[in-house]
Amino acid sequence: MKITYDKEADAAYIQIVDEILDGEASTQVHSIGTPDDKGEIIIDFDVDGRILGLEILGAKDVLREETLAQARRP
Numbered sequence: 001m002k003i004t005y006d007k008e009a010d011a012a013y014i015q016i017v018d019e020i021l022d023g024e025a026s027t028q029v030h031s032i033g034t035p036d037d038k039g040e041i042i043i044d045f046d047v048d049g050r051i052l053g054l055e056i057l058g059a060k061d062v063l064r065e066e067t068l069a070q071a072r073r074p
Contacts, residue, residue: 005059005071012059012071020044020052034062 005012025044032041039058046052056062 003067003071004074005068006074010057010059012056012063012068013053014056015053017052025052034058038062 002015003012004015024046026047027045027049029043029045030040032043033039034041039056039062042055042057044052044055060068
């Protein structure tokens with residue numbers, strides 16, 4: 001698992017699998033709101049319906065500081 005964080009966009013990506021190839025994310029589920037609508041989660045799935053990763057918008061409001069501090073920059 002790896003986490004990246006783009007501070008300018010305030011977006012984090014939690015990659016669950018070792019590698020995501022170009023075009024491998026065939027389906028996305030959008031607009032999963034967080035409590036108090038502080039952020040949004042988008043889930044990427046492969047063609048077999050398995051989760052590849054999660055994009056988190058509004059990351060600084062919904063992830064812990066230590067998680068963002070450990071994240072790689074894109």
